[in-house]
Each structure stands twice: as structure tokens, then as C-alpha cells.
Amino acid sequence: MPAEILDMVEAINDALGRLEDALEAERAFTAEAAHALRTPLAVLSARVAQLRDLPGAQPLRDDVARLTRLVEQMLSAAQADTLVVDPAMQSDLAAIARSVVADMAPIAIAAGRQIAYEGPDACPVMGDADAIAHAMRNLADNGLRFTPAGTEVTLTVEGTGRLSVRDHGPGIPASHRDTVFKRFWRGAASDLGGTGLGLAIVKRIAEAHQAEVGISDAAGGGALVSLQFHRPPSALPPDRGLLPGLRREAAGQPA
Ligand SMILES: Nc1ncnc2c1ncn2[C@@H]1O[C@H](COP(=O)(O)OP(=O)(O)OP(=O)(O)O)[C@@H](O)[C@H]1O
Ligand SMILES: [Mg+2]
Incomplete structure (x- = not known):
């Protein structure tokens, strides 16, 4: 050269x-x-x-x-x-989602909303439990902020290693689905007191897990934000995780 x-x-x-x-x-x-x-x-x-x-x-x-x-x-x-996820790390997505629901139930109840978990008893995924919980809390926090009084924010885990958080609020329009991940972006809802960092944090945690983040419209209205994690090679086939242990845990009363 x-x-x-x-x-x-x-x-x-x-x-x-x-x-x-x-x-x-x-x-x-x-x-x-x-x-x-x-x-x-x-x-x-x-x-x-x-x-x-x-x-x-x-x-x-x-x-x-x-x-x-x-x-x-x-x-x-x-x-x-600076998060680096050790590829050997495994976590139980279902247990993390249940604990996030339990942690956030008092906040939901105080605000006149409900929060619930739906999914299997256990769902092993590759990842760092603390970081995954952190991402989930940010998604649940958004859901609780946007869902109207008396409605529910649902954290659903599927045996494939997918976590979804749905609410019954206005949803996130398709034209904003990239922008919402930018730091400090708060859209028209800035009066709801956010800092605009939550989804940027979620995206970064997802990247560190090579997990895919997706935003769509929930059936019947509201936002549906999903994280698709990788399952450990030793995990059971996805459908085995869904059938016997499917459970629902909810907190909060309709207004
Ligand atoms: N579930 C949702 N329904 C409707 N809009 C949403 C939802 N989640 C996020 N958004 C939009 O995306 C913006 C960015 O969300 P993000 O979580 O990054 O920040 P924030 O919630 O405003 O602040 P914080 O840093 O406290 O989480 C929100 O201000 C809102 O406009
Ligand atoms: Mg937020």
C-alpha cells in the first residue's frame, strides 16, 4: 500500500x-x-x-x-x-416479569390502574436478570403512565423467550416508532413528567442481549412493546413451556 x-x-x-x-x-x-x-x-x-x-x-x-x-x-x-452480557448467563424471564409486576403493583394501585402477569411459570433465556428487569420496569412504567384509569398493563411472557408489555393508552404511532428510542425524546406527552430516556435505556439493554425490540398496536387499542430474547440451547421446546404452567397474576382494581 x-x-x-x-x-x-x-x-x-x-x-x-x-x-x-x-x-x-x-x-x-x-x-x-x-x-x-x-x-x-x-x-x-x-x-x-x-x-x-x-x-x-x-x-x-x-x-x-x-x-x-x-x-x-x-x-x-x-x-x-457499558453493559456487557456474559454469553453464559441465564435468567428466568417469567420470574423476572412476575417480580416486576409485584414491585410495581403498589404504584399501579395508587394510580388506579392494574398490572398483571400472564405466561408460563418459567422461561429460561440468555441474559442478565438485573438488566432485563430494568428494561421491563421502564416498559411497565410507560404503560402505567399512558393507560387510562381503571385499565390494565399486562406483561406477557411466551415460551419462545418473548416479553410483551401492553397497555390501553393511545399507542405509539408508526411514524414515531424509531424516534421514541432517541435519548430525551418525549413526544407530545412531555407534560406527563418523563425524561425521555426510558426507551433509549431499553434499546441499549436489548442490544447488549442481541434481543429484538418491536413496537406495534395492541389488539383493541394501546401500545404493545416486545423484546425477543434468545433461549439457551438446553431449553425445552417453546410450546412445552407454555402449556402446563400458564398462569395469571394481577394486582389492582378497576376504578
Ligand atoms: N406505552 C406508550 N404509549 C404511548 N406513548 C409512549 C409509550 N411509551 C413511550 N411513549 C412515547 O415515547 C416517549 C419516550 O418514552 P421514554 O420511556 O423513552 O421516555 P419517558 O417515558 O418520556 O421518560 P422516562 O425517561 O422517565 O422513561 C414518551 O414520552 C411517549 O411520548
Ligand atoms: Mg419512560
Whole structure:
């Protein structure tokens, strides 16, 4: 190869290396900044809680809650960026979904919504249980925010290693199905208090698992967001997982 081309290739490689370092530094900065903000925010939150019914206290509490959510989501996004999934790791998708439903049931009930699990007793997939739970919580959180009062958010697991979260809200229009995964994108629903990072985190966690993310319309209306995971080579054929142990666990009452 001519020397000037070799020089150019070297220069490009150097530049890419510096870019990678800069990106890494940015990620580390985001993670450290978000982490450093957590403690003072927790202190602020406790102080604001003591203001009780003083005039102006509620908007202040709402602001602190929003800021806390933003910092938590920024930290999650930075953590998801560096997520590497050990190919030998296995998790039970059904157990994770049930525990997410149980964790989020009080939030759903307090908001007058329901949350339920439908699927087999167990469904082994390849992946990191903590990260998968994190992705599911973000999807369930979206569902609970958009589903109308008195309706249900359903987490369904299929024996093929597929998780779907459905709600009864307005759905996600086909024209937005790529954009919703962009960081800080919140669409018309920005007044619902999100930070626009949840689906970007879900997408990154899916990528680390080589899992496919899909958005479609649920039958009868609402959004249906799915993650298709890989099953371990040792797993039973998918239909065996679905038949005997199919169960439903629900929390919350219709309004
Ligand atoms: N189930 C859903 N139904 C309708 N629109 C949705 C749904 N889930 C996401 N969206 C749209 O996609 C946007 C991005 O969602 P994402 O979860 O990334 O951010 P967010 O929920 O606004 O904030 P957060 O970082 O707190 O999750 C939402 O603001 C909303 O406009
Ligand atoms: Mg969200």
C-alpha cells in the first residue's frame, strides 16, 4: 500500500481512537455527575418533604421528584451504555416479569390502574436478570403512565423467550416508532413528567442481549412493546413451556 495511504489510515485510526476516548470520558462524566447528584438530591427531597402544606411546597416537591427521576435515568443510561452480557448467563424471564409486576403493583394501585402477569411459570433465556428487569420496569412504567384509569398493563411472557408489555393508552404511532428510542425524546406527552430516556435505556439493554425490540398496536387499542430474547440451547421446546404452567397474576382494581 502506498505510504501516503498508510499515513492516512493511521491518522484515521488515531482520530477514531481519540473519539472513542472522548466518548468514554463523556460516559464516565455522566455516570459520575449523576451519581454525585443523588445524595444532595435525597437530602433536598427530605427537607422539602418537611415543608408539608406550606404555600408553594407541592410544586417544589414535584420539581425535586422530576429532578430525582432525571438523575436516576441518566445514571441508568450511563450504566446501560457499558453493559456487557456474559454469553453464559441465564435468567428466568417469567420470574423476572412476575417480580416486576409485584414491585410495581403498589404504584399501579395508587394510580388506579392494574398490572398483571400472564405466561408460563418459567422461561429460561440468555441474559442478565438485573438488566432485563430494568428494561421491563421502564416498559411497565410507560404503560402505567399512558393507560387510562381503571385499565390494565399486562406483561406477557411466551415460551419462545418473548416479553410483551401492553397497555390501553393511545399507542405509539408508526411514524414515531424509531424516534421514541432517541435519548430525551418525549413526544407530545412531555407534560406527563418523563425524561425521555426510558426507551433509549431499553434499546441499549436489548442490544447488549442481541434481543429484538418491536413496537406495534395492541389488539383493541394501546401500545404493545416486545423484546425477543434468545433461549439457551438446553431449553425445552417453546410450546412445552407454555402449556402446563400458564398462569395469571394481577394486582389492582378497576376504578
Ligand atoms: N406505552 C406508550 N404509549 C404511548 N406513548 C409512549 C409509550 N411509551 C413511550 N411513549 C412515547 O415515547 C416517549 C419516550 O418514552 P421514554 O420511556 O423513552 O421516555 P419517558 O417515558 O418520556 O421518560 P422516562 O425517561 O422517565 O422513561 C414518551 O414520552 C411517549 O411520548
Ligand atoms: Mg419512560
